[in-house]
Amino acid sequence: MTRTPAPAGVWIITPGHAPTRFATARTCGADVALVDLEDSVPTADKTDARQAAHDFFTAPAPQGCTLGIRISSPTTREGIRDLVALADYPVKPQVILIPRVESPRDIEIVAGAIGSHDYTPHLYALIETPCALEDLPSIARAKRLAGVLFGTADYAAAIGCGRGWEPMLHARSRLINSAAAAGIPAIDSPFFDLDDNDALRREAERAKNLGFAGKSCVHPRQLPTLTEVFRPTEQEIATARTIVAAAEKAGGRIVRVGHHMVGPPMVRAAKNLLSRTTADTSQEVNA
Structure with missing residues (x-):
């Protein structure tokens, strides 16, 4: 199983x-x-x-x-x-x-x-x-x-x-x-x-x-x-993806995303949101 x-x-x-x-x-x-x-x-x-x-x-x-x-x-x-x-x-x-x-x-x-x-x-x-x-x-x-x-x-x-x-x-x-x-x-x-x-x-x-x-x-x-x-909105998911992409491009350094300075805690939160979204989609596919 x-x-x-x-x-x-x-x-x-x-x-x-x-x-x-x-x-x-x-x-x-x-x-x-x-x-x-x-x-x-x-x-x-x-x-x-x-x-x-x-x-x-x-x-x-x-x-x-x-x-x-x-x-x-x-x-x-x-x-x-x-x-x-x-x-x-x-x-x-x-x-x-x-x-x-x-x-x-x-x-x-x-x-x-x-x-x-x-x-x-x-x-x-x-x-x-x-x-x-x-x-x-x-x-x-x-x-x-x-x-x-x-x-x-x-x-x-x-x-x-x-x-x-x-x-x-x-x-x-x-x-x-x-x-x-x-x-x-x-x-x-x-x-x-x-x-x-x-x-x-x-x-x-x-x-x-x-x-x-x-x-x-x-x-x-x-x-x-x-x-x-x-349930995360499409906007929340899009923002999370933008944060993760910006952090990866910056090599893990603190980076500006829109009006906010984004550091490791915000990146972890964004990754967690995307992980939950992926898990929800997986459950729907396997249901």
Whole structure:
């Protein structure tokens, strides 16, 4: 199996016990579509959700979209049952989101349960507790971890604070720093107000500026705004190419590009943007 880059961009999460929403989630244009077996599914519906999620993986992902699943915590009975169930899905999830991760052990449990020579999905850790934040550096460096996703709702509930930008800034900043140090992408939490598109855009732009490589959402109506924020524009790509070309021509010396002086940090940023763009194109071709 060809190993693709860890996916970033816009993620959508749909409840596993609501199969009527599956088609929309798969085809709405999200970079990653996850079926959820955890928080959005009532305990009484867990078994039905596992069975219904089977249909989410009956065919390969649509072009440009990576299919995944959020299991329950692997340290619980429900999580173990989720892992057993997904082993029988016709098309295996390429992303497994592991909730309530608080140590590298949680990643190791899932990797050991599902990993094989021909199936190595991207494992993402959902960081949503104060204990997880305390152990972030070691979690981010877990051997099989591909990325992290921030969960503001559970984290705010545990802290006893609001979910706004300012109360969550410390946690977001620590998450970004640990992820960057480990060389993995970080995906921001969903924005839960479905009717305030202006606030959604503000939070998405702040998250991008902070260093998040994408943002998750819980409704397709949020996708156009998030896509506009997180996918590089043609102008951004063209500027990045100009910066890289100018730097190469200058032999690595500081050089003027337009109205700006460009040095090594700006060149690295431009190369990173072009690398992400190439990875996105590769995923579309291989989907």
